[in-house]
Amino acid sequence: MRTPRPRIGVVVFPGSNDVADALWALGALDAEAVPVWHAERALPALEAVVLPGGFSYGDYLRSGALARFSPAMQAVADFAAEGGLVLGICNGFQILCEAGLLPGALRPNDSLSFVCRDVVVRVERTDTPFTARCEPGQELTIPVKHGEGCWYADEELLAAVADLDQVALRYAGDNPNGSVGDVAGVVNAEGNVMGLMPHPEHAVDPLLGSGDGAFILASLVDAARLRLDALAEASVRR
Amino acid sequence: MRATVLVRPKQGILDPQAQAVENSLRQLGYAVHGARIGRVVDLELESDDPAGARVQLQEMCDRLLANPLIESYEIELHGGT
Numbered sequence: 001m002r003t004p005r006p007r008i009g010v011v012v013f014p015g016s017n018d019v020a021d022a023l024w025a026l027g028a029l030d031a032e033a034v035p036v037w038h039a040e041r042a043l044p045a046l047e048a049v050v051l052p053g054g055f056s057y058g059d060y061l062r063s064g065a066l067a068r069f070s071p072a073m074q075a076v077a078d079f080a081a082e083g084g085l086v087l088g089i090c091n092g093f094q095i096l097c098e099a100g101l102l103p104g105a106l107r108p109n110d111s112l113s114f115v116c117r118d119v120v121v122r123v124e125r126t127d128t129p130f131t132a133r134c135e136p137g138q139e140l141t142i143p144v145k146h147g148e149g150c151w152y153a154d155e156e157l158l159a160a161v162a163d164l165d166q167v168a169l170r171y172a173g174d175n176p177n178g179s180v181g182d183v184a185g186v187v188n189a190e191g192n193v194m195g196l197m198p199h200p201e202h203a204v205d206p207l208l209g210s211g212d213g214a215f216i217l218a219s220l221v222d223a224a225r226l227r228l229d230a231l232a233e234a235s236v237r238r
Numbered sequence: 239m240r241a242t243v244l245v246r247p248k249q250g251i252l253d254p255q256a257q258a259v260e261n262s263l264r265q266l267g268y269a270v271h272g273a274r275i276g277r278v279v280d281l282e283l284e285s286d287d288p289a290g291a292r293v294q295l296q297e298m299c300d301r302l303l304a305n306p307l308i309e310s311y312e313i314e315l316h317g318g319t
Contacts, residue, residue, distance in 0.1 A: 062305055069302070098305065105307045112254045152251065152308060178252070 004232075006047040006224035009036040011076065011092075013056035013067050018089065018201060022052045025201040029214060031221045038070040047224035048085035049076050051092025053145075053199055063106060063148045064094030073099060085129050085227070086193045087220055090146055093185070093195030097151075102186055102195045103161050107150040110178025116145040118209065121184045121198055122172040124165075128187050129223030130194040131168055133215045139172050140212035142198035149197040151179035151186070164189050169196055239283045239291050240316040245304045246276035279303055288315050 008031045010022045019035060026033035036043060038056075043049065057066035067073060073095065080086045080101055088096040096102040109115060118141050123134040134140070153161055158180060161167065169185035177197070185196030200213030247253045253274055260273035285291045295313045304311040 061302070065302065065305070105305050107251070107308060108254060110252060110254050112258055150252075154250075154307065157307070178254075 003225070004228065005030055005032040006221060006228045007032045007034060007045065008048045008050060008221070008224055009034055009043060009046040010050045010052055011036045011038060011072050012052075013038045013054065013070060013072075013091075015056045015058055016052050016054035016091070018053035018199065021199075021201045022050050022089070025204040025213070025217055026050070026221065028204055029218045029221045031224060036072055038067070038072045041071045041075060043072070043075045043079055046079070046084070047227045048087070048220055049079060050220075051076070051086070051088040051095055052201070053090035053092065056091055056095065059091075059148070062094075062098065063091060064096075064098040067091075067095045068099040077101060080188075080193050083190070083192050085220060085223055087130055087216075088193075088195035089199055089201065090144075090149070090197055093197055094148065096193060096195045101193050102188055103157055103166060104151050104153040104180075104183075104186065106148050106197075107152050108148050109146070109150050109176070114145070114147040115149070115176040116143070117176070118143050119174060119176050119184075119198060120172045121169045121196075123168070123215075124170055125168040125187065128168055128191050128194060128219075130187070130216055130219050132222060133219040138215070140169075140198075140215055141210040142200055142203045142213050142216075143209070144176050144198050146177070146197055149177040149179065151177075151183045151197070153180055161186065168194055169198075239285055239288065241281045241283055241291065241295055242314040242316070243279040243281065243295060243299060243303055244276060244312040244314070245279070245299075245309050246274055246311070248308055248310050251308055276309070291315060 023033040171182040200216040203210040203213030256273040256275040
């Protein structure tokens with residue numbers, strides 16, 4: 001018998017432009033990926049949510065600042081509060097920081113230039129639902145493409161983030177945006193929400209230059225499948 | 239009632255845009271330093287109560303207009319409507 005595929009929603013904001021790649025990559029990694037329109041007040045039955053890259057609401061005011069108040073984001077915040085898995089990629093990371101679901105803020109790159117190239121990130125945490133397929137210290141080659149990817153935290157917040165070991169990914173060597181502590185991705189204190197600037201959905205097939213993004217997304221699909229199995233088991237018991 | 243909200247990058251935060259503009263000004267021969275670039279939001283409020291308007295504006299700044307981690311803000315209220 002074939003196990004059912006976990007459902008992962010990809011929230012579509014006006015200005016999201018990596019939806020197709022996210023849907024395709026999750027599908028290729030054996031999830032059932034479904035788009036969720038930003039105006040939806042409730043999420044369909046999902047095991048995980050991905051906030052994709054792009055320029056939601058034109059990046060007006062600050063990137064992510066307007067998207068966080070969309071109806072779907074209120075539902076995503078509730079989903080996260082109940083332990084749901086949420087992954088924010090690039091603009092999705094910016095939205096999660098603006099929404100207060102992740103620590104820090106993303107500022108314009110120190111170079112003031114839009115960067116679009118492969119970077120190498122080092123995996124700092126392998127005990128999260130987003131990195132469980134990685135080895136500690138593993139280096140992943142994944143592309144970035146952003147103008148505002150400079151993760152910032154003041155000293156107090158940085159100490160708190162260090163205390164809770166919330167940095168999941170750091171740029172190894174070349175930091176493309178000047179982020180504090182070379183941070184490329186962080187998780188929340190509970191570990192069920194992660195944001196990262198690199199785009200794993202653009203790197204799940206070696207044909208496109210690197211397959212390393214699959215380590216992240218397949219970890220998420222694994223975790224989503226575990227949630228699905230746990231739900232099924234609970235309903236059988238009931 | 240009209241209001242102006244000034245949003246600035248907090249002190250100590252790198253402001254690469256302002257640095258680039260400052261460099262250009264220096265190239266033009268102006269002896270300047272300490273440039274910071276922020277944002278101006280002009281608003282019309284449907285209220286005649288300055289105290290209430292200020293409370294509302296502060297709330298707007300904390301919730302949306304500024305990100306308190308990286309930005310500070312100032313509120314200016316202009317009399318009349």
